[in-house]
Amino acid sequence: MDGDWEEVNRLPLPPSGEHAVPTPVTTLAFDNSHELLWAGNEYGRVTSFYGTELTQYTSFKAGEDPVRQILLHDRGVIALCSRSIHMAMRRGPPIWHIANDEMKDLRCMSFTSKGTSEILLAGLQDTMFIIDIEKGTVSKQIPAADHYTIMKRSRHICAATKTGAVNILDSTTFNVIKTWNAHSSLINDMDAQHDFIVTCGYSLRQGQSYMLDPLVNVFDLKNMISLPPVPFPAGGAYVRMHPRMSTTSIVVSQLGQIHIVDLMNVNTSNVRQANVLSYLSMVEIAPSGEAIALADAEFNIHLWGSPNRIRFAELSNPVDFAEPEDDHIALDWSVDTPLSSIGLPYYREQLLSAWPSHMIVEVGAPPSEIDPQYLATMKATEWGGYGRNRRNKKRNQVENTRTAEKAPTSLQAPKFLSEKARESANDTSTEKKI
Amino acid sequence: TQMSELSREVENGRLFRLMAKLGTINERPEYEGDRNWSENGERYMLKLFRDYVFHQVDADGRPVIDLGHILTCLNKLDAGIDEKVSLTSRDEQTTFVVTYRELKKQVMAAFAELQKPSKGR
Numbered sequence: 275m276d277g278d279w280e281e282v283n284r285l286p287l288p289p290s291g292e293h294a295v296p297t298p299v300t301t302l303a304f305d306n307s308h309e310l311l312w313a314g315n316e317y318g319r320v321t322s323f324y325g326t327e328l329t330q331y332t333s334f335k336a337g338e339d340p341v342r343q344i345l346l347h348d349r350g351v352i353a354l355c356s357r358s359i360h361m362a363m364r365r366g367p368p369i370w371h372i373a374n375d376e377m378k379d380l381r382c383m384s385f386t387s388k389g390t391s392e393i394l395l396a397g398l399q400d401t402m403f404i405i406d407i408e409k410g411t412v413s414k415q416i417p418a419a420d421h422y423t424i425m426k427r428s429r430h431i432c433a434a435t436k437t438g439a440v441n442i443l444d445s446t447t448f449n450v451i452k453t454w455n456a457h458s459s460l461i462n463d464m465d466a467q468h469d470f471i472v473t474c475g476y477s478l479r480q481g482q483s484y485m486l487d488p489l490v491n492v493f494d495l496k497n498m499i500s501l502p503p504v505p506f507p508a509g510g511a512y513v514r515m516h517p518r519m520s521t522t523s524i525v526v527s528q529l530g531q532i533h534i535v536d537l538m539n540v541n542t543s544n545v546r547q548a549n550v551l552s553y554l555s556m557v558e559i560a561p562s563g564e565a566i567a568l569a570d571a572e573f574n575i576h577l578w579g580s581p582n583r584i585r586f587a588e589l590s591n592p593v594d595f596a597e598p599e600d601d602h603i604a605l606d607w608s609v610d611t612p613l614s615s616i617g618l619p620y621y622r623e624q625l626l627s628a629w630p631s632h633m634i635v636e637v638g639a640p641p642s643e644i645d646p647q648y649l650a651t652m653k654a655t656e657w658g659g660y661g662r663n664r665r666n667k668k669r670n671q672v673e674n675t676r677t678a679e680k681a682p683t684s685l686q687a688p689k690f691l692s693e694k695a696r697e698s699a700n701d702t703s704t705e706k707k708i
Numbered sequence: 709t710q711m712s713e714l715s716r717e718v719e720n721g722r723l724f725r726l727m728a729k730l731g732t733i734n735e736r737p738e739y740e741g742d743r744n745w746s747e748n749g750e751r752y753m754l755k756l757f758r759d760y761v762f763h764q765v766d767a768d769g770r771p772v773i774d775l776g777h778i779l780t781c782l783n784k785l786d787a788g789i790d791e792k793v794s795l796t797s798r799d800e801q802t803t804f805v806v807t808y809r810e811l812k813k814q815v816m817a818a819f820a821e822l823q824k825p826s827k828g829r
Contacts, residue, residue, distance in 0.1 A: 290801065291799055291801065319801065330803070331803075331805075332803050332804060332805060333801060333802055333803045334747075334748065334802055334803075334804065335747040335748045335801075335802065336748060337748065360748055365792070365804060365805040365806060366802070366803060366804030366805060366806070367750065367753055367804055367806055367810060368748055368749065368750050368752075371743070371748055371749070594792055594805055595792070595794075595805065596792045596793050596794035596805050597791050597792055597793075599777070599780070599793075600780070602776040602777065602779075602780050603776060604774075604776060605774075605775040605776040605779070606775075607773065607775045611775065612715075612716035612717065612719070613717075613719045613720050613723055613779060614715060614716060614717075614718055614719040615776075615779070616776060616779040616780050616783060617783070618719075618783045618786060618787055619783060619784055619787045619789050619791075620787070620789075621786075621787035621788070621789070623787075623788060625722065625726075625786045625787060625788075626726060626729065626785060626786045626787075626788060626812045626815055626816065627722045627723070627725040627726035627729070627786050628725075629725045629728075629729075630823070633823075
């Protein structure tokens with residue numbers, strides 16, 4: 275982090291309704307290919323913010339439970355809620371949604387050895403799920419060796435348990451390769467990159483209160499050994515590895531003290547203070563390493579970076595915005611206005627208005643009759659009559675009025691004189707034969 | 709002349725058939741409880757599009773009745789062009805950016821579903 279880093283922007287997470295109270299950010303993620311910051315709230319809603327101005331871009335509902343984690347994919351955004359997982363395009367429309375009875379309290383997910391075509395889901399439950407991203411289906415359910423709260427993937431999948439340990443899972447078989455006891459009671463935050471795992475956590479002090487450990491624990495994945503911890507007297511709450519400087523980590527205290535430390539040379543650190551009035555609830559770093567986002571307990575998102583160079587993604591694609599509606603000529607809503615005043619845009623495919631040719635349309639059937647008994651019980655008003663629906667038919671049920679009309683055959687139509695004559699002639703002819 | 713009279717009316721049938729399709733799929737009570745039409749389902753954008761076309765309001769919230777807007781939107785939907793449009797839910801919580809092509813695809817899928825004899829949900 276350079277000398278000119280500062281708070282570039284701050285905005286409150288939008289509340290879940292016009293008159294609703296603001297809710298905390300439950301998860302944050304920087305996009306890896308667009309200038310977007312993604313945030314989840316307690317009600318399963320995911321909202322994206324564009325650029326350093328943090329202009330609200332899209333927003334969609336991913337599920338009914340708190341959003342636990344957001345992963346970015348080429349095709350869209352994957353949002354994990356406690357009991358479901360949802361994938362949507364960055365523009366908002368859903369791609370797939372999976373809910374399963376065995377999904378009880380999911381907390382974390384990670385891409386597997388198959389690049390970005392598969393993810394592993396886990397949580398405070400005994401089952402883990404493997405999801406095929408292209409198909410949007412559960413491809414496998416496997417028993418979990420432990421209950422997991424955080425997952426990060428580097429060389430292996432690193433999964434933090436709720437008891438302060440980190441299980442290192444093989445990213446193909448998902449077997450536990452090694453368990454590293456990082457903190458004595460629980461892990462508050464973890465990151466893994468290249469060859470390192472870094473963690474912040476709690477221990478139980480004097481047997482009664484949980485305190486953040488005044489150090490960041492470090493594990494070397496290449497040699498599978500723990501390294502000397504990095505001292506952090508203020509109490510390490512959140513930690514992220516710098517995405518481009520492979521041995522640099524950023525450690526943040528609950529009250530916003532930021533240290534930038536080189537794991538190989540822990541004595542030189544760069545210190546900053548974020549202006550937070552309450553305590554921080556989350557920290558995330560952009561894939562470019564040029565921005566960090568901090569979420570506080572007063573529902574704000576703080577964006578930090580160098581005002582001149584701040585950007586989120588290493589290589590950014592342009593964000594798709596709606597095109598402004600073209601100015602059309604003002605049309606008069608009268609019978610004389612031809613509907614052809616505004617032409618069709620250029621097209622090559624079949625139009626949506628094309629009506630299927632196999633549908634047989636029957637016209638000219640008489641209207642269905644209204645039950646005379648029903649008419650008799652109706653209350654008449656100046657605009658018509660109303661009464662209770664007599665439930666012998668469905669609402670708007672179609673009736674075949676043609677067959678209904680043929681039914682009364684007892685009544686015979688009068689005959690023309692000529693017809694009578696022909697009939698009698700026929701009668702006589704048969705009589706003659708006998 | 710007859711030709712000019714005719715040209716005034718040529719679009720009517722096409723637009724009516726389009727409106728008939730939209731009318732048959734919108735707000736059917738049997739969709740109640742169908743996840744596709746719920747807030748995280750794929751058909752939700754059709755509800756938002758109906759509001760976008762027909763329920764425009766001005767800055768004070770008064771209805772704006774603009775035949776030109778309706779015709780423009782319906783024509784773009786009919787052709788299914790790649791232009792993107794921003795759709796917002798009534799509670800202003802959900803915002804999508806979708807193309808007319810995507811909307812057309814959803815209408816076609818929803819209409820095809822109605823034509824199936826019985827789906828047996």
